[in-house]
Structure formats: C-alpha cells, structure tokens
Amino acid sequence: SGQCEYNLRSPICCIMGHVDTGKTKLLDCIRGTNVQEGEAGGITQQIGATYFPAENICERTKELKADANLKVPGLLVIDTPGHESFTNLRSRGSGLCDIAILVVDIMHGLERHTIESLNLLKMRNTNFIIALNKVDRLYGWKVCHNASIVKAMKQQSKDVQFEFRTRLTQVITEFKEQGINTELYYKNKDMGKGTFSIVPTSAISAEGIPDLLLLLVQWTAKTMSERLTYNNIVQCTVLEVKVVEGLGTTIDVILVNGVLHEGDQIVVCGMQGPIVTSIRALLTPFPMKELRVKGSYEHHKEIKASQGIKINAQGLEHAIAGTSLYIVGPDDDVEDIKEAAMKDMRSVMSRVDKCGEGVYVQASTLGSLEALLEFLKTPEVSIPVSGIGIGNVHKKDVMKASVMLEKKKEYATILAFDVRVTQEAQELADEVGVKIYTADIIYHLFDQFKAHIDNLKE
Numbered sequence: 001s002g003q004c005e006y007n008l009r010s011p012i013c014c015i016m017g018h019v020d021t022g023k024t025k026l027l028d029c030i031r032g033t034n035v036q037e038g039e040a041g042g043i044t045q046q047i048g049a050t051y052f053p054a055e056n057i058c059e060r061t062k063e064l065k066a067d068a069n070l071k072v073p074g075l076l077v078i079d080t081p082g083h084e085s086f087t088n089l090r091s092r093g094s095g096l097c098d099i100a101i102l103v104v105d106i107m108h109g110l111e112r113h114t115i116e117s118l119n120l121l122k123m124r125n126t127n128f129i130i131a132l133n134k135v136d137r138l139y140g141w142k143v144c145h146n147a148s149i150v151k152a153m154k155q156q157s158k159d160v161q162f163e164f165r166t167r168l169t170q171v172i173t174e175f176k177e178q179g180i181n182t183e184l185y186y187k188n189k190d191m192g193k194g195t196f197s198i199v200p201t202s203a204i205s206a207e208g209i210p211d212l213l214l215l216l217v218q219w220t221a222k223t224m225s226e227r228l229t230y231n232n233i234v235q236c237t238v239l240e241v242k243v244v245e246g247l248g249t250t251i252d253v254i255l256v257n258g259v260l261h262e263g264d265q266i267v268v269c270g271m272q273g274p275i276v277t278s279i280r281a282l283l284t285p286f287p288m289k290e291l292r293v294k295g296s297y298e299h300h301k302e303i304k305a306s307q308g309i310k311i312n313a314q315g316l317e318h319a320i321a322g323t324s325l326y327i328v329g330p331d332d333d334v335e336d337i338k339e340a341a342m343k344d345m346r347s348v349m350s351r352v353d354k355c356g357e358g359v360y361v362q363a364s365t366l367g368s369l370e371a372l373l374e375f376l377k378t379p380e381v382s383i384p385v386s387g388i389g390i391g392n393v394h395k396k397d398v399m400k401a402s403v404m405l406e407k408k409k410e411y412a413t414i415l416a417f418d419v420r421v422t423q424e425a426q427e428l429a430d431e432v433g434v435k436i437y438t439a440d441i442i443y444h445l446f447d448q449f450k451a452h453i454d455n456l457k458e
C-alpha cells in the first residue's frame, strides 16, 4: 500500500473558525455521507479525532480524477467540539496539527473568532485551507449532492453565480485586510507561496466536500513529505484527562509520531510535578458500527502514529491536558525526561507574578490557560493575575482567590475559562464573597470582569 511505499504518517488536521460557521457539521458531513451510502470504508471515530483512510477519500473524490495513490495512509481530523479547542493544544516543536481548515460562513464573512483563529495559525506557522461554507444558503441554490464545486456551480442560475462572486470577492477583501492573500483553490497558482486556497462548501448538501478532502491530502503529501515521514521518535499530546467508569483516570492523547506499547514507561506533566507511570492499557473505541457496545474499548499491544488513543495508567489524576507525553527509552535518564515534561508548565507559570495583586485564573488546559494569560496581558485588557489553576474550580481555588479580599477586593475573583465550578466551590465563593465568572469564550470573561469593576465603582 501507499503507506509502506512512502512511509508517511497520516496528516493531522484541525477545524477552526467562528461559532456556527459549520465546523461540526462539516465533520459530520464528511463522516456521515459515507456511512449513509454504505461505504464507511474504515472510517473510525477515534479518541478526540476521526480517521479517514486514503481509500475512502479516493472513493469520495473519484469525479475529480484524483491520483489513485494519495501517498498518505489517511487523514486524521481532530474533532473540535468548541471553537476554542485549538488554543487548548499547545503545539510545541513541529506541532500537533499539520494543516487546518479555517471555516468561514459565506453569508457572514470574517468574524471575531475567524480573526482569532487566523492569528493563532499565523503565530504557529500552520498552513490552512479556507472552507467557505454554507454555499447552499445562496438564494436559489440548486442542490447537487456531493458534487465538486465547479460542477455544482455550473448548475446554478446566473443570479446565484453572481451572488457567489460578490460574496467571494468580499471575503477575499476581508482576508486582505488581515494581511492574507486568498484565492479560489482551482485558480490558485501560488498555493504555498503566500496565497491561501478557498474551497466553497456546503456541509448540508456536500457540494465542495470532495474538493476539500482531495486538496487536504494531496497538498499535505506534496508539500510536507518530510514532516510527515514516519519516524520512531514518539511525539504525543494529551488532549483530555477523563475519569472513565471501571478504568479510573485516563488520558486521551493524539499520537503524532512513533509507536506506543503496552507497558511503556511514560512521563506526563502534572499539576504537582512530573508523573512517571507505565501504560496499563492502550485503548481505542471499536469501529463505528460497533459503537453500540457502550463503554468498551478495543485493547492494543502497540499503536503506531497517527492515532487518537485512550491511555489507562496509574497516577494520572493530576495530568495536565495540552502538554506532551514522553516515553522513557532504555537509554534515557528519567530525570532529564521529567525536566522536559515540566518545561511547558514552568514557562507558563513563570509569567505570573505570584506575590502580586490580581485575579485568579482557571482554565481547562495548559494551552487555554496560556491563551487566557496572553489575552489578559494585552494593553486593552490589562488585568493583573496573582494565581493560576488548571481543571475545574474547587474549594481550594476559591480559598486561594479569597486572599485578595483583604488586599484588593475587586481582585477576589476567579476567571474560569472552559471549566466547571463544583457546587461546593460556588457555595464557598458565595459565602466569603469571591466572584466566579465562567465562560467558554475568552472575551466574555473580560466583559464580565469589566462589568464587575464598573459595578464596584458605582
């Protein structure tokens, strides 16, 4: 197969964009249509990701006369339930995502989080393709299920084509205002040389989906062969820390490169220091049709990248999502690896003035904490921070925040981003007078805090 011939791993793709642009629907569409047409062809819903085998993509993109050999074994798309998810993944070094899909609603153009996503992509130097979604909303659109966009466009009336052109031009202008050159993908002669490609899509009737899939795999295979060349150095990111009935605390990871084995000794960054443990079980969900076997996972002796995996091991309770997982090899010094595992955490921690006055900040992952700290530091916002935490808000966090009650009352506040507040914590906060603001959009925390300050001033 192509996999052996080229020894490439599957590219990893993130879907980003403003809320309601259709990120979830696009993923559903890619997944669902195939299942409906009985050609699931090995699509598997993995831990935090969906795997699309190359054969499946070939089948789906037939009418575009794709090169039968896609060179990569498949495509691993990270499921992003919230629009902020990408910020949760602190991509170090070569990073987690090889490519991103930036989704823009053709009826709305660029929105606040489109620009936020764009800035993240720029900052991380991640290549991306723009899905100009919801083309079926153009007035009078004639549905051409699963057709390539050129073919679908030919079926449209002059009015629809005109509205499409107008809106496309508007979006291209808006990107230009952000310093980004864009062009329809099939007209883009400068792809990879500074002009980003736009693929018009509908996540409802699937026009343009073949184009998007093909462009993703062809483009990554063509331009990233070095980056995608499989190697044995384990590169692995913790997506989530989860308690599973019968298993205890597990971590969901994306294995970007290398192989993991049952029994491997691993080091993970933890709230209370490095966690050294060994893999008790490597788990993946059963293939889609067997998903009804609820709560059970397939066990593996070893798993090769790129994959989404659930790891069961002892002592993972305080593991921090968004950090790297390390393997202790036979020649490795465990102390060096512990040091490496904690490096991300230390760099974030070092940015907080612990003895000073400021609010308490709590976030779901190290990456989201980092994003929030960066945001709070910007001159327009400028909210000082005295303490930080990762994970849900507990009583102990309220206690820490309450220290400010005597120093500077307005800072006796917890800004909780993308986390839950336990009932006990809320009760204690109400009792002592600590304010807790929760949001899953960073800006909303600022708005709430600002209202709180204004309120106190009156």
Ligand code: GDP
Pocket: 017, 018, 019, 020, 021, 022, 023, 024, 025, 026, 133, 134, 135, 136, 137, 201, 202, 203, 204, 205
């Ligand atoms: P997300 O917040 O970006 O994940 O957006 P969703 O996938 O949840 O979609 C938001 C809304 O837009 C839902 O009501 C979808 O049904 C709708 N939607 C998404 N994609 C399309 C599309 O291509 N065409 C149309 N007409 N509606 C869409």
Ligand code: MG
Pocket: 023, 024, 025, 080, 081, 082
């Ligand atoms: Mg969504």
